[in-house]
Amino acid sequence: MSAKKRPATTATRTPTVTRAPFDLPEFLAANAAVVNAALGCYLPRATTKPATIHKAMRYSLFAGGKRLRPALCFAAAAACGGTAAAALPLACAVECIHTYSLIHDDLPAMDNDDYRRGKLTNHKVFGEGIAILAGDALLTQAFAIAAHAEGTPRYSPRDLIFEIAEASGSLQLIAGQVADLEGEGKKISAAQLKYIHERKTSALLCCSARLGGMSANCTPTQLAALTDFGYHVGLAFQVIDDILDVTQTSEQLGKTAGKDITAQKATYPRIVGLEKSRKIAKELTAKAFAALKPFGGRAAALEALAHHLLERDK
């Protein structure tokens, strides 16, 4: 029985612990609304000169992304007793980084994708030149937004900038895309695929969780737990993405299904098979849950998110 529905007469001075199930859809919707409003304010208007670039930036940023990275950031902040307000600039910065990486990944010189989130990709609408610049501008904007974060006694504003730059730099996010690009059409090992997924997907998800904790002035122990959690959720997330690419239709995904097969891309199902891929995803999620132990009951949002990421069908 949820706390909301419990009749007033049952209230005592030592109430029974009846934890309400965490309302993830409500959490995601509320946070997405906050993030969208803030991003709308941080970015120049679509009519600001030169209008093309601001239209292109907003086109991809407001293309219906699920705002999972900001949600992870807020959930981690909550787990460490922090507020959404303190985490907000960091959540927005990470979403800008994510969007820029998608725009550039979709380019003809990279994955050459025509659709993303059910809409034409940035370069299909605005042309390659503007798409490259829109990605550049979102990446630049990400750091301007992150610089709005105040910092805490344990983590200075500079630490927060380092954190974002490291996760999205040439040793992490970009390294993943480079290895992915170089691996296309080649036979790669499961270890190499893990290297790609760790960097291309896990790094920024892990960074999102860490930034949330840092905005709440988390302890070193909490930061280590969030790192462990983010790393495993991130890897699981990507394995599931690979699985969905072979099991779902383009309509269900909102992007071209089977694209990875057509591009001769290395994926978990292709290298270890579909069933083993599902098993790996479940194991990774179990490790993610185990990482949450130090937070006790305060990690409800993080737990719910991990379940959501494993059970999603698009």
Add this chain to the structure above:
Amino acid sequence: MSAKKRPATTATRTPTVTRAPFDLPEFLAANAAVVNAALGCYLPRATTKPATIHKAMRYSLFAGGKRLRPALCFAAAAACGGTAAAALPLACAVECIHTYSLIHDDLPAMDNDDYRRGKLTNHKVFGEGIAILAGDALLTQAFAIAAHAEGTPRYSPRDLIFEIAEASGSLQLIAGQVADLEGEGKKISAAQLKYIHERKTSALLCCSARLGGMSANCTPTQLAALTDFGYHVGLAFQVIDDILDVTQTSEQLGKTAGKDITAQKATYPRIVGLEKSRKIAKELTAKAFAALKPFGGRAAALEALAHHLLERDK
């Protein structure tokens, strides 16, 4: 007579003021050496995995750039009584931003240039995908490097990040490239050309001077003077670039000469003629010199740099 050569016997307790002419080549060489050494440390080694991206980043970053933006940063710091050590991370960050912008500008979807600084452009050596990512990585690295700057009583580390993000974002550096891209093959006015040059060239040069001042905890008056100086030097610099493109050979320039004409690009000589372009460059430089008045004798390096930028032949 320089202070160094003056015989010991002429020394008195109130020495005559005999200012040595400022040795700009020495200043440029010394600062370039410091910047190159620091950039070499800040960036991952060329052998760090994935090696391709680090080779590509270093290829363009160490392609013989003149390090004018770092020089401007150091000169501005000196004019405000600061040190090169405090300005160093900012000087390196600006050079990374400049190099990333060149790599992306040279891409086939942009200016489609095969040569830069006498060497093949990044995408001609590493391919388009890696060139895009090398630019992204340098842009990201720029903020990581800038976050090493300590800040001063008047300017926090966050102010320095904002400064760089603003100058290189969608309202300045990127706006210039967008307008340039959209203006190709079209008849544009002198005012529109000025808009492009202000953003594509002047913004980052102005930012370099401002950052140097900020690293020295400059006063608001000094910052305004540096802004005025950087803006006018930056515009003059670009007008001269336009002039050199029509008056010099490819060999002299180290890049494809006459490229602007071939690409039907709007340039000062094309819109207002060669003689008027030269006159404009001189007027802009005069305004830059006028801006240096508040610094008195301490602006020797800035003055020498301005002369150098107007008198260069490549």
